[in-house]
Amino acid sequence: MEPAPGPQEKYQLITRNLQEVLGEDKLMAILKERELKIYWGTATTGKPHVAYFVPMSKIADFLKAGCEVTILFADLHAYLDNMKAPWELLELRTRYYEHVIKAMLESIGVPLEKLKFVRGTDYQLSKEYTLDVYRLSSVVTQHDAKKAGAEVVKQVEHPLLSGLLYPGLQALDEEYLKVDAQFGGVDQRKIFTFAEKYLPSLGYAKRVHLMNPMVPGLTGSKMSSSEEDSKIDLLDRKEDVKKKLKKAFCEPGNVENNGVLSFIKHVLFPLKSEFVVLREEKWGGNKTYTAYEALEKDFAEQVVHPGDLKNSVEVALNKLLDPIREKFNCPELKKLSSAAYPTPSKAKPGEKGTKNSEPEDVVPSRLDIRVGKVISVEKHPDADSLYVEKIDVGEAEPRTVVSGLVHFVPEEQLQDRLVVLLCNLKPQKMRGVESQGMVLCASSVGEPRQVEPLDPPAGCCAGERVYVEGYEGGEPDEELKPKKKVFEKLQADFRISEDCVAQWKQRNFLTKLGTVSCKSLKGGSIS
Numbered sequence: 001m002e003p004a005p006g007p008q009e010k011y012q013l014i015t016r017n018l019q020e021v022l023g024e025d026k027l028m029a030i031l032k033e034r035e036l037k038i039y040w041g042t043a044t045t046g047k048p049h050v051a052y053f054v055p056m057s058k059i060a061d062f063l064k065a066g067c068e069v070t071i072l073f074a075d076l077h078a079y080l081d082n083m084k085a086p087w088e089l090l091e092l093r094t095r096y097y098e099h100v101i102k103a104m105l106e107s108i109g110v111p112l113e114k115l116k117f118v119r120g121t122d123y124q125l126s127k128e129y130t131l132d133v134y135r136l137s138s139v140v141t142q143h144d145a146k147k148a149g150a151e152v153v154k155q156v157e158h159p160l161l162s163g164l165l166y167p168g169l170q171a172l173d174e175e176y177l178k179v180d181a182q183f184g185g186v187d188q189r190k191i192f193t194f195a196e197k198y199l200p201s202l203g204y205a206k207r208v209h210l211m212n213p214m215v216p217g218l219t220g221s222k223m224s225s226s227e228e229d230s231k232i233d234l235l236d237r238k239e240d241v242k243k244k245l246k247k248a249f250c251e252p253g254n255v256e257n258n259g260v261l262s263f264i265k266h267v268l269f270p271l272k273s274e275f276v277v278l279r280e281e282k283w284g285g286n287k288t289y290t291a292y293e294a295l296e297k298d299f300a301e302q303v304v305h306p307g308d309l310k311n312s313v314e315v316a317l318n319k320l321l322d323p324i325r326e327k328f329n330c331p332e333l334k335k336l337s338s339a340a341y342p343t344p345s346k347a348k349p350g351e352k353g354t355k356n357s358e359p360e361d362v363v364p365s366r367l368d369i370r371v372g373k374v375i376s377v378e379k380h381p382d383a384d385s386l387y388v389e390k391i392d393v394g395e396a397e398p399r400t401v402v403s404g405l406v407h408f409v410p411e412e413q414l415q416d417r418l419v420v421l422l423c424n425l426k427p428q429k430m431r432g433v434e435s436q437g438m439v440l441c442a443s444s445v446g447e448p449r450q451v452e453p454l455d456p457p458a459g460c461c462a463g464e465r466v467y468v469e470g471y472e473g474g475e476p477d478e479e480l481k482p483k484k485k486v487f488e489k490l491q492a493d494f495r496i497s498e499d500c501v502a503q504w505k506q507r508n509f510l511t512k513l514g515t516v517s518c519k520s521l522k523g524g525s526i527s
Contacts, residue, residue, distance in 0.1 A: 042073065073101075075093075094119060103328070107324055124176075216257045245313060245314050249394035251461070374414050374417050400434060418455065425438055425479075441518075457513040
């Protein structure tokens with residue numbers, strides 16, 4: 001039997017792979033006296049995906065360190081966050097989360113009997129808790145409440161009061177769950193500092209806060225339930241896992257915003273303390289890594305090929321997903337899954353579907369706009385005004401795109417340039433060459449006509465999502481139907497600002513690194 005870890009060893013287990021710890025001295029002081037009490041909460045909104053293995057693997061670390069761990073299914077929070085979980089689906093989604101989170105924990109070998117599971121509505125509707133919500137609302141400013149929820153609560157044009165209550169409830173959870181620490185992603189930081197500021201004003205202790213880094217999704221941006229291609233669902237079939245990993249952004253030698261490498265670092269390595277790259281004998285055979293840093297170094301130096309890395313992750317990931325798929329293969333859980341997450345077509349007459357609250361709304365999030373890198377450009381063989389470009393948008397193969405830019409942009413200015421590409425137009429042939437996207441450009445209003453391709457912020461990677469401010473969370477249409485004219489309706493409000501920033505209805509086009517702009521065409525249109 002292994003000896004129990006000491007305070008320093010416990011500290012190392014609790015904090016490994018975290019991005020930040022608020023209250024390190026307090027954490028160490030508690031560990032010297034007794035076991036740490038900690039909780040992790042999850043709002044029961046969209047379907048959990050494989051990125052949830054990141055907090056699960058940390059929960060395994062907490063248990064190894066002897067912590068008393070509570071998992072909160074934050075059902076009330078799910079409703080308060082712009083009604084991401086409609087009231088009538090709240091109970092069903094909470095049950096789904098309970099089953100799937102427990103299945104995930106079992107698949108990585110976490111003993112459930114050592115965990116405490118709680119629903120928010122078990123205590124958040126009590127007289128005492130409700131009174132504390134009112135007490136808190138009497139001291140918290142609207143500015144602080146809005147700021148605290150900025151990274152977590154869905155940001156919309158006309159925010160609801162419920163979104164302002166959200167951070168206060170999360171702060172009070174620390175007191176009512178009787179914990180020493182709260183664990184979450186670094187996107188929760190503003191809520192954590194909000195709790196540290198305001199809980200003492202009610203006479204409650206300031207807690208320790210532990211933060212995981214945000215793991216990039218398969219497209220290179222945050223892994224999100226609302227971006228289908230950025231995440232792998234826990235119940236995806238093996239062929240779907242293969243397909244999504246094949247399309248994943250994993251540029252040779254590039255270790256930045258690499259979702260495949262991040263998954264290995266934050267999930268697979270902590271669970272097994274090793275990772276095996278599977279490859280054919282002619283390429284050197286299998287290689288076992290016992291330190292993530294060695295794998296990252298070999299990938300950066302292109303000793304490990306992206307294809308081999310993806311194949312190896314696919315095998316390891318399916319081993320984690322198999323027991324979850326098996327558990328959810330029973331009729332009862334299949335029924336629960338379809339009831340908790342009905343497709344829009346299953347909505348009753350007069351009701352709105354749940355995948356898009358208003359499926360026919362013409363909103364910018366329906367556009368699949370990504371950063372692309374022009375790999376090659378040449379004149380169209382049959383059209384003097386057209387270029388044929390190969391553009392990398394983070395998929396397995398570059399896209400062929402036909403653009404009418406010959407009279408406006410020299411070939412050498414397009415070659416190796418980062419551009420902004422609309423990716424979900426229906427492919428169409430242009431003088432015999434099928435175009436699989438549209439390079440978005442700024443155009444001058446007057447004559448002579450000038451055209452400039454839009455510029456993503458410096459440092460962006462091919463495949464990164466471009467979105468309109470306030471519409472970050474929506475899921476793009478798989479393919480825009482020409483008859484619906486979604487792009488044309490949105491394009492009518494596309495403009496270049498006086499600061500040369502691309503906008504829709506005065507809301508900026510953004511990536512996670514900043515605004516999308518053009519070089520000089522102030523007040524121009526975008527097409």
